[in-house]
Amino acid sequence: MLSIKEINEKDIELCYELDSNTISLWSKEQWVQEFKKEGVKVFGLLLSKLVIGICVFHIVLDEAQINFFVVNQKYRKKGFGSYLMNYLIKQCKKLNIHKLVLEVSHTNVVAEKFYNRFDFSTVGIRRKYYKDGSDALLKEKKLTTK
Template sequence: MIFIKQINKKDIDLCYELDSNTISLWTKEQWANEFKKDGTKIFGLLIKNLVIGICVFQVVLDEAQINYFVVKKKFRKQGFGSYLMSYLVKKCEKLKLKKLLLEVSQSNVTAERFYNRFDFSTVGIRKNYYKDGSHALLKEKKLTTK
């Protein structure tokens, strides 16, 4: 059974472990800080009781910034990422947000294609943003509020 649930700060180790085994974006301390930020929501995508994906987003006024989005490698290209992103878009629309924002490395072609399928468009570039010298693409999706 697939479901999505909000993750709380008692699950920092789980988040850090998934991150360490996928994109290694944040330290454990950075994960702890995410749980403390105003407007931040962290959702896990689960199969039975196994967390296979995580999405972190922060609501600021009438926008949301995706700060983290990942699905475990062995579960990729099976529709789980799309399931999680669709959930996030619907959640943001219910909150009457106008935009969903994110940044992605220009060298991460797979992720960029994924976001483009959800109508994210590139609205800016941060040159040499990542440690490897790659640029960050700033992407935006306009939301329809209901």
């Protein structure tokens, strides 16, 4: 059974483990700090009781930034990422969020195609933003009209 639940700081180890086995974005200390931020929400995508995906987003006024979005490699290309993204978009609309933003490496073609399917458009570039020297594409999706 597929479900989504809000995750809290008790699950930092689980978040860190999934991150380490996929995109290796944050250290354990960075995960600890993320959960301490005001306005941060973390959702886990569960298949039965196994967490196969995580989405971290940060709400600031009427915008939300996706800080982390991943699905375990074993479960990719099966619609689970779309399920999680659709859930996130619905949650943002309920919270009257007007815009959803994120950054993605220009070398991560698979992720960029994924975000484009949800009508995220590239609105800027941060040159040499990542450790490997790649550029960050700044993407946004408008959810409502002001």
